[in-house]
Amino acid sequence: MIKVLIYEDNQQLREGLGILISGSIGFQLTGAFGNCAEVEQQLDELKPDVVLMDIDMPMVNGIEGLRKIRAADSDVRVLMLTVFDDNENVFEAVKAGANGYLLKKTPPARLLEYIADVMEGGAPMTSSIATQVLNMVKSGNNAGTQDFDLSAREMDVLKLLVNGYSYKMVAAELFISIDTVRSHIKNVYEKLQVNSKSEAVAKALKTRLF
Amino acid sequence: MIKVLIYEDNQQLREGLGILISGSIGFQLTGAFGNCAEVEQQLDELKPDVVLMDIDMPMVNGIEGLRKIRAADSDVRVLMLTVFDDNENVFEAVKAGANGYLLKKTPPARLLEYIADVMEGGAPMTSSIATQVLNMVKSGNNAGTQDFDLSAREMDVLKLLVNGYSYKMVAAELFISIDTVRSHIKNVYEKLQVNSKSEAVAKALKTRLF
DNA sequence: CCAACAATCACACGTTCATGGGATTTATCT
DNA sequence: AGATAAATCCCATGAACGTGTGATTGTTGG
Numbered sequence: 513m514i515k516v517l518i519y520e521d522n523q524q525l526r527e528g529l530g531i532l533i534s535g536s537i538g539f540q541l542t543g544a545f546g547n548c549a550e551v552e553q554q555l556d557e558l559k560p561d562v563v564l565m566d567i568d569m570p571m572v573n574g575i576e577g578l579r580k581i582r583a584a585d586s587d588v589r590v591l592m593l594t595v596f597d598d599n600e601n602v603f604e605a606v607k608a609g610a611n612g613y614l615l616k617k618t619p620p621a622r623l624l625e626y627i628a629d630v631m632e633g634g635a636p637m638t639s640s641i642a643t644q645v646l647n648m649v650k651s652g653n654n655a656g657t658q659d660f661d662l663s664a665r666e667m668d669v670l671k672l673l674v675n676g677y678s679y680k681m682v683a684a685e686l687f688i689s690i691d692t693v694r695s696h697i698k699n700v701y702e703k704l705q706v707n708s709k710s711e712a713v714a715k716a717l718k719t720r721l722f
Numbered sequence: 723m724i725k726v727l728i729y730e731d732n733q734q735l736r737e738g739l740g741i742l743i744s745g746s747i748g749f750q751l752t753g754a755f756g757n758c759a760e761v762e763q764q765l766d767e768l769k770p771d772v773v774l775m776d777i778d779m780p781m782v783n784g785i786e787g788l789r790k791i792r793a794a795d796s797d798v799r800v801l802m803l804t805v806f807d808d809n810e811n812v813f814e815a816v817k818a819g820a821n822g823y824l825l826k827k828t829p830p831a832r833l834l835e836y837i838a839d840v841m842e843g844g845a846p847m848t849s850s851i852a853t854q855v856l857n858m859v860k861s862g863n864n865a866g867t868q869d870f871d872l873s874a875r876e877m878d879v880l881k882l883l884v885n886g887y888s889y890k891m892v893a894a895e896l897f898i899s900i901d902t903v904r905s906h907i908k909n910v911y912e913k914l915q916v917n918s919k920s921e922a923v924a925k926a927l928k929t930r931l932f
Numbered sequence: 933c934c935a936a937c938a939a940t941c942a943c944a945c946g947t948t949c950a951t952g953g954g955a956t957t958t959a960t961c962t
Numbered sequence: 963a964g965a966t967a968a969a970t971c972c973c974a975t976g977a978a979c980g981t982g983t984g985a986t987t988g989t990t991g992g
Contacts, residue, residue, distance in 0.1 A: 676921035692970050710920040711886040717927040902940050
């Protein structure tokens with residue numbers, strides 16, 4: 513039994529979706545709202561497996577809603593619904609951690625398949641949207657950095673480490689003693705929560721710190 | 723009328739696909755081959771709209787075939803077929819310019835839809851594959867992959883290093899002695915042209931080796 | 933069959949790193 | 963003025979790493 517929560521501002525569509533979900537075996541509707549201003553607590557109370565989220569909603573739009581969900585550290589699966597296969601929204605939604613992205617014109621039977629799909633870890637997409645995602649991959653868009661609150665000097669040191677410098681080389685490069693380098697690095701390790709040079713390098717690169 | 727060209731080494735599947743295509747209205751089979759050693763001239767002669775390309779083929783594998791197609795500056799649409807939703811292949815295929823990526827277990831009726839889809843500029847993907855593509859976008863994968871010709875074992879070791887393992891931990895994880903780990907790492911360093919763990923980690927991440 | 937390579941293990945030496953203690957100076961915020 | 967944080971430096975110890983020089987086994991391709 514897959515528990516589904518719906519956010520869709522258009523009343524007719526919301527009810528239509530609701531009926532589709534609750535009327536299908538294997539699916540259960542746990543709620544349907546016209547806006548996602550209170551996603552957090554609704555998630556908490558209703559504990560859905562999958563959220564259907566309309567992108568174009570008043571007050572808090574769907575992508576904001578998605579961000580709130582991910583910020584709440586929920587691992588619920590989120591399927592975005594939209595009328596247009598609009599480039600910017602697709603990009604934003606993917607970055608924000610959407611699990612799938614469907615056009616509203618998706619036929620009901622397909623929609624149910626897709627919901628089941630997303631439950632199993634799939635990422636159903638309307639193919640026109642997949643096209644855009646492929647282009648993103650090919651042309652290399654991205655962002656999403658974390659902030660570890662490193663001081664300027666700590667950054668200097670870390671950058672050099674990432675470029676393969678030893679402590680001694682860092683010291684020479686920055687005209688400071690090797691003990692100062694040690695000191696900075698110790699602090700960096702604490703802030704990044706690592707305890708080796710290579711872990712620090714990996715974390716810096718993975719989170720695109722520079 | 724959509725003209726389809728098939729590359730599939732398994733004879734049975736090739737014939738099955740051929741019958742499906744030629745027996746469906748709106749579709750026309752222009753050819754079916756067991757290898758794509760001569761894609762260029764076959765494309766030139768047969769002028770298909772869509773190519774179905776198996777990834778796992780002897781001689782010239784599907785991705786190589788795809789590259790040859792793109793190198794020939796053809797704008798034919800290419801749908802990759804594969805048994806596994808294997809990460810590396812998806813990435814390579816996307817980079818090489820595939821228009822879609824399907825699992826072979828896709829039911830025939832769907833396959834036809836997908837072919838029509840790709841004709842209209844869509845990028846049909848099995849959803850398990852779409853998941854991987856989304857991850858690529860999120861983690862910003864892109865161009866510039868180099869090949870350092872690491873052995874499988876060397877890859878294993880390097881992956882663990884990237885994840886912050888010490889030599890000792892790698893040895894424990896792979897059930898080999900720490901000296902063996904050293905040995906592998908020494909070879910990795912030579913191939914990557916580095917001489918420290920953190921440089922190796924940096925290079926692996928920067929060149930998106932995995 | 934032989935060459936080449938991959939994977940495994942061993943030992944030894946010196947270097948680099950991680951971490952634990954400190955300390956001083958300067959700038960900023962309250 | 964006192965607190966806080968950043969940047970600098972010092973010392974000492976043990977663990978981790980880098981490199982050299984081996985050796986054995988199994989697989990693969992010519």
